Amino acid sequence: MVHPLRDKAAVSGIGETAYTRGTTKSGLALQLEASLKALDDAGIHPRDVDGVIPYFPGGAIAEDFIANLGLKDLTLSAFIPMGGATCTAAIQMAAMAVTTGVCKHVLISVGRTGYSGSRVSTRLQQFPVFAQAAEFEAPIGMFAPAQLYAQGARRHMELYGTTARQFAEVAVVTRQHAILNGNVVMNKPLTVEDHHASRMISDPFRLFDCSLESDGGAAVIVSATERAKDLRKPLVTIAGVAEGHPDSPASIAQRPDILEFGLVKSAPRAYAMAGVGPKDIDVAEIYDCFTFTVIRQLEILGFCKTGEGGPFVMDGRIALGGELPINTHGGLLSQGHVVGLNHVIELTRQLRGEAGKAQVKDAETGLVTGYGDMGDGSIAILRRAA
């Protein structure tokens, strides 16, 4: 049986601000600026938005959208507290809302002052899921994601021989793609030597294995496919979408396998919903909070076997022109950190044929992942309408 959500909803509008280090704007203003751009991109009047899913905790609540956009009858207001998995998980909720008729157009937005506002260790104290880490791990000197996720990366290296050279490849290729995009924080070439010479943050993660602390806003509109057909831009449908939560979700330490993320559960569901497999994917925007996180997700997504993610990223395979181009916009590592909503935006551009110098030729089907909050994993498979 065809899944009732397959292709029934679409990404109808996308918008983003400049990605910078330093801004005088609030997180709310950044979200609203991106939202207005996304509405204009879709050709939707702001008053026609009837669902909002702002990033939590991102400095905006549904009431802000009612007040600023003059929304007259909001029918859905939700937060999805899944850290980096939030934005792609929000695609699932939005698709459910527009497919069932609860909403016409759902706005998903992120506004972040990760550089000019509070930094990661402070922000995380607002996350309920970090309560156990705060009690049991912060006192021993481990709380930031770079520390919490480093143990898994080290274990992968020890078990499978994954190397820092392979981590560097992810960083270098991502930077090449960022330079083609232009709206990025990091716009200078990066070499393997630069990566290896960057300071150690939490072994095995060096500075250039880590995503950026940056400022910026991003927004996406999800509409029913029936409505989106008549909107401004080429139709990009949501073929499959899913969220997944790992066992022992709030404590990596107690997880039976510390290398099993929520994506282990969500990826098979999304592929089945879309009726496609890894071989059908033309381009992939993989949540890249850390270089290693990309390598491990490529394994979980079935592009290679567990343990083979390191060799998989080498030899140009993940670069534009390669077998599986990834993070064609520069990702969180080089473009900017808006919790992966920039990945959804880039995939939509690729499938519309609007990706400029980074365009993957004839991209028809692509996927985007989210990863966060200790390992929640979300995935959306989008495709260009035939």
Next chain:
Amino acid sequence: MSQAPAPAAPPAPERPLPTPTRESQTYWDGMREGRFLLQYCSSCGRVRHYPRPVCPHCFSMESEFREAPLGGSLHAWTVCHHPFNFFFKASAPYIVALVDMDAGVRVNAQLHGIPESELKIGRRVKLGFEPVNKEVTLPVFVAE
């Protein structure tokens, strides 16, 4: 010309400390007494960590804390160089080891006395106790 007053020294950074919950208080009390107390289900007998109200295997809400063995083997580790919390700046770099305890749970704690070059998965270590003030003692790993 008058000299600008010297800036006041910034307050010394404080170590983040656990805030025990009703569920975890006994675990931390044990630490303070130098005992590794783990929570066991009173119904099916299985251990669970971190402490929580319901046994995820049999859903019993009855449990008891018992002293558990201190040995374990290394599951993974990281060497923390960047002090995300300034308290740890003076002691960085330090090793945080994730250990498969013989008791059947994992514990994360700093590892003292074993150089990074000697770390490998499966290496035996032992849990010890490091008082940080009158109320709080933290686990620490040392060579077995």
